Amino acid sequence: SVMRIDTISIFPEYFAPLHLSLIGKAIDHGLLEVSSHDLREFTHDRHRSVDDTPYGGGAGMVMKPEPWGEALDSILEQLPSPRRRPVLVVPTPSGRPFTQHAAAELAGAEHLVFACGRYEGIDHRVLDWADEHFELHELSLGDYVLNGGEVAALAMIEAIVRLVPGVIGNPDSLVEESYSASTRGMLEYPVYTKPSQWRGLEVPGVLLSGDHGAVDAWRALRSREITAARRPDLLDQESPDRP
Numbered sequence: 715s716v717m718r719i720d721t722i723s724i725f726p727e728y729f730a731p732l733h734l735s736l737i738g739k740a741i742d743h744g745l746l747e748v749s750s751h752d753l754r755e756f757t758h759d760r761h762r763s764v765d766d767t768p769y770g771g772g773a774g775m776v777m778k779p780e781p782w783g784e785a786l787d788s789i790l791e792q793l794p795s796p797r798r799r800p801v802l803v804v805p806t807p808s809g810r811p812f813t814q815h816a817a818a819e820l821a822g823a824e825h826l827v828f829a830c831g832r833y834e835g836i837d838h839r840v841l842d843w844a845d846e847h848f849e850l851h852e853l854s855l856g857d858y859v860l861n862g863g864e865v866a867a868l869a870m871i872e873a874i875v876r877l878v879p880g881v882i883g884n885p886d887s888l889v890e891e892s893y894s895a896s897t898r899g900m901l902e903y904p905v906y907t908k909p910s911q912w913r914g915l916e917v918p919g920v921l922l923s924g925d926h927g928a929v930d931a932w933r934a935l936r937s938r939e940i941t942a943a944r945r946p947d948l949l950d951q952e953s954p955d956r957p
């Protein structure tokens with residue numbers, strides 16, 4: 715089944731990179747449809763204004779609700795009926811953390827819409843209205859501040875789309891990863907390839923030994939060492955993935 719992704723932003727060109735590499739191939743193979751919409755197309759004043767001063771005062775500007783309402787209406791109108799409610803993802807600093815778990819959850823959706831804000835954010839009534847017409851997810855990319863939602867949406871789209879069957883060339887790499895890395899498992903072990911000697915640096919001997927049991931043990935040990943050093947929080951969680 716084809717996954718459809720719509721993005722809405724005042725910088726739609728942010729999403730041009732999605733047509734490169736893996737995601738570009740998925741689009742070429744008809745597995746994925748990506749459309750980027752310019753929010754200003756849903757303004758009608760001479761200045762095509764999308765923002766205004768915040769009620770209650772404070773610095774910066776807030777995105778007006780009307781253009782967002784018209785943009786979201788336009789997405790809903792273009793849906794084949796009878797339609798399941800599309801998923802609306804709104805990147806925001808105050809969102810629920812976007813995790814591999816969230817990516818897997820969203821990878822099952824048929825239709826994803828990303829509303830990318832700028833300025834100090836979007837008039838909250840847009841979210842209140844959208845909650846009635848979409849399956850709404852307000853998501854944070856991480857505990858750092860961006861200038862808008864576009865970069866977060868790009869990262870989320872990549873994390874989601876690579877989980878869609880058929881999009882990634884080699885499904886094995888996903889299985890391995892799902893048990894050892896960025897999920898609530900452990901961090902990835904170090905990887906090596908030819909040449910076996912490079913600038914006086916060798917590849918760990920066990921990896922050249924052909925002893926698969928020893929290789930697995932070495933990798934598990936390195937994952938545990940690296941996780942303990944960099945992400946002790948991941949070690950605390952009991953998870954079925956980690957024996």
Ligand SMILES: COc1ccc(Cn2ccc3ccc(-c4cc(N)[nH]n4)cc32)cc1
Binds near residue numbers: 807835854860862866
């Ligand atoms: C009240 O504090 C702020 C309010 C708005 C902004 C700028 N901005 C506007 C829309 C928008 C969407 C997402 C994000 C974002 C998401 C993550 N993980 N970091 N930053 C930032 C965004 C900065 C800070």
